[in-house]
Amino acid sequence: MTQGNLKNTERLPRETLPVLEQHTSALLRVLRAKLVGVYVHGSAAMGGFTPRQSDLDYLAVVAKPLNEVERAGLSEAFLSLHGRSGFRKGVEMSIVEARFAGTGFRYPTPYEFHMGTREQVEHHGSPHRFEHRDPDLASHFAVVRERGVCVFGRDIAKVFAPVPRKYFFLSNLEDVRNARDQILKDPVYVVLNLCRTLFAVEDGNVYSKIEGARHYLEKRTEFRELVQTALGDYQSGGPSNYDPAKLQEFANALLAEIERAVACS
DSSP states (O other): OEETTEEOGGGSOGGGHHHHHHHHHHHHHHHGGGEEEEEEETHHHHSOOOTTTOOEEEEEEESSOOOHHHHHHHHHHHHHHTTOSOOTTOEEEEEEEHHHHTTTOOSSEEESEEESSHHHHHHTTSOOSSOEEETHHHHHHHHHHHHOEEEEESOHHHHOOOOOHHHHHHHHHHHHTTHHHHTTTSHHHHHHHHHHHHHHHHHOOOOOHHHHHHHHHHHOOTTHHHHHHHHHHHHHOOOOOOOHHHHHHHHHHHHHHHHHHHHHO
């Protein structure tokens, strides 16, 4: 099944398809043959995507670095699309060179462009004066390889090389380092993300936030009510009232476990 420029659309939530079509069209219009592919990861690819709680995550891979004209064109295109997805957390995307997704992998991984906030889109519209690197990309690459969806371009196995286990673990740890500060601001996301990360660094597998929470509830009894509430809020749109002290206790406990697991890997 296809939708415009897209393929493999039957594997994705229908709400994401118009947004992906708009973004892929913008990438093609600016980059043309330089665009290697577009790859969805995160909850849209792994299940559990909800417009009320989720963002749409994808990677775009390019054959060569972006030039000044392409940067300006992408910034203009994505500024016009920013905030129009209808998803609570919008769209999160990075553009990376094919060599870094493949056998030339580096950690932290260099990237060409990032869309999150408007400020980021504006920033990447200008030539880079230094190399931009993101430790999260190692984890994103692993998710794409294991469970991602190629919606345009070359197949995943031909673009993404396996991520060394060491860097998969470090990337997951970096993703939750600020959990103590963030858990009071966004308890649902952080609770589920800590669950997902804990089991990822324990066994090296890729989990969605929902899968991580369910895995926690199957294996643990401490903080069970907190995790169950966060999972329910994620699926229903919540939110419930959370005890700040219990949230901090949970963040401290899981971060300690995650840090130990990474140190022993």
